[in-house]
Amino acid sequence: MxxxxxxxxxxxxxxxxxxxxxxxxxxxxxxxxxxRDLPQQVLAAGPAVVQATPIHAAPVAAVSEASAADEAGLIPIKSPMIGTFYTAANPESEPYVKVGSRVQEKTVVCIIEAMKVFNEIHAEASGTVVKMLVQNGQAVEYNQPLFLLKP
Structure with missing residues (x-):
């Protein structure tokens, strides 16, 4: 029984x-x-995302920093999903990109883990990585800037 x-x-x-x-x-x-029901993810077109997890102050700073960078001619690489940001395929591997790395369109720049699936994130434009806006292992939101590229 x-x-x-x-x-x-x-x-x-x-x-x-x-x-x-x-x-x-x-x-x-x-x-x-x-x-059990799967938790529902609410994705918004704007910067606000409703989620059951606590909101961290770091993503807000990254968004405002990326907005200022847009005006300076830098290109943000943004997260296409909610998940956990990783710079490399595993802890022993070298990061996909570092500050100063030259990337082409479609170059893998990081991985975002969502629901136990590791998703490769590609650069949407060619350029040089001038800033990483998130740290390895940090939770990221939909449409949150991850890197800034100088064209």
Missing amino acids: FTDNKRVKDLVKLMADHGLTEIELVEDKASIRLK
Whole structure:
């Protein structure tokens, strides 16, 4: 039977650890089915994004800094999604780009992890990286500037 709370908690943990939305276990004449809804992500066209996680002060500074950079002729590379920013494929690897790196359009500049999937982010223009606006391992928002390029 499934009257043991520990077994139910173990099933819930298994779901969370593996990103499952539904699990069913049948033993003898007893069965249990657990189901959960996926958290909804709200994406906005503007800089404001509604999300259940706490808002950090750093992204706000990066956005205002990137706005000033736009006026100075620098090109921002922005995050196309919400996730965690990484400079390299793994901790032992060299970063994809550093300040001073020359990039071409479609050059991989970083990775953003979203829902346990690592997504390569490409430069949208050619230029030289003049500033990194986020740190390795930092959470990033949709449309948040990550790098500034000098054309």
